Amino acid sequence: QDEGGDREEVMVNKEGILISLVQDKDSLLKALEFIDKIAFRSHRASPPPAPEVLFAAYYRGEIVGTIGLEFGSNGKPLPIEGRWQFDRLKTPLPFHRNEIVEIGRWMATKPSVSAALFYVATFFALSRQKHYCIAEMKSKIAQHSTKLGFIMLPVHDAEIVFDKIPTSGLPYYINEPPALYMLNLEQMHQSIKSHTPPLDAISFY
Numbered sequence: 311q312d313e314g315g316d317r318e319e320v321m322v323n324k325e326g327i328l329i330s331l332v333q334d335k336d337s338l339l340k341a342l343e344f345i346d347k348i349a350f351r352s353h354r355a356s357p358p359p360a361p362e363v364l365f366a367a368y369y370r371g372e373i374v375g376t377i378g379l380e381f382g383s384n385g386k387p388l389p390i391e392g393r394w395q396f397d398r399l400k401t402p403l404p405f406h407r408n409e410i411v412e413i414g415r416w417m418a419t420k421p422s423v424s425a426a427l428f429y430v431a432t433f434f435a436l437s438r439q440k441h442y443c444i445a446e447m448k449s450k451i452a453q454h455s456t457k458l459g460f461i462m463l464p465v466h467d468a469e470i471v472f473d474k475i476p477t478s479g480l481p482y483y484i485n486e487p488p489a490l491y492m493l494n495l496e497q498m499h500q501s502i503k504s505h506t507p508p509l510d511a512i513s514f515y
Contacts, residue, residue: 327374327423329430332364341366344373348417353485356478358389361415365430367423375418377427379435382407390414390444393483394490395469402463403442403492410442411435411495416451425458425505432499443495446488459501465490 332341342360349357361378368374382388390412398405413431418424435443444465447455452462468490470483482488 326369327420327426328368329365329375329426330368332366337366338364341373341376345376345415345417348419349482353482355480355482356476357415357482358393358479361389363434364415365427365434367418367420367427369420369423374420375423375427376415377413377417377431378415379431380412380414381438381440382410382412384408388412388444390446390490392474393471394446394465395471396465396467396490400467401465401492403494406442409440410444411438411440413443413445422506424454425502428458428498429502429506432495432502436495436499441495443493443498444490445493446490448486448488452489452491458505460493460498463492465492 330337332338338360341364344366345357349355361380363379363381364376365378366373366376380389382391384407386407388407388410413428413435416424416427418427432443447462456462470487472480472483475483
């Protein structure tokens, strides 16, 4: 439901996990620190800059997960376009920037949190009239996403533009390089429902 205002959050009932839109500077710094630690531990790399929209999952006051969203427009390329070269006329789903959300920074340290984060992210993007998702994923994450029921559509012939990636971020792309995918947001949202605990009503207000 959409009630207007500036706070956006959802509670995962049984687990006591709060997923909240990161808005103030202190919360953003803590969330970025969490992302940096996970990225370095998993890939020995630094992540891209803070996304346009960032959700964080909290358990007993501590961050246990994040997911980020980027929005584009006809005059505003998505950040992922700077890291990948591909033919926008040959993508598996229509490449209309004003209908696409880029999803990333999907990280979690507590079971069940990752699915709940994607539930909130897809709900949010759909509420902003987005229809498609674009994301880069390593094979392990892509396999996990497939198990969640996501229909993963590879962007064929997509190539990483290595000279556009900061040196600190290169290890992520060099060691077991990711692939580029597009997905249907509504299909993602419906698939993720069965993997999330009962949620309180989502309020965007």
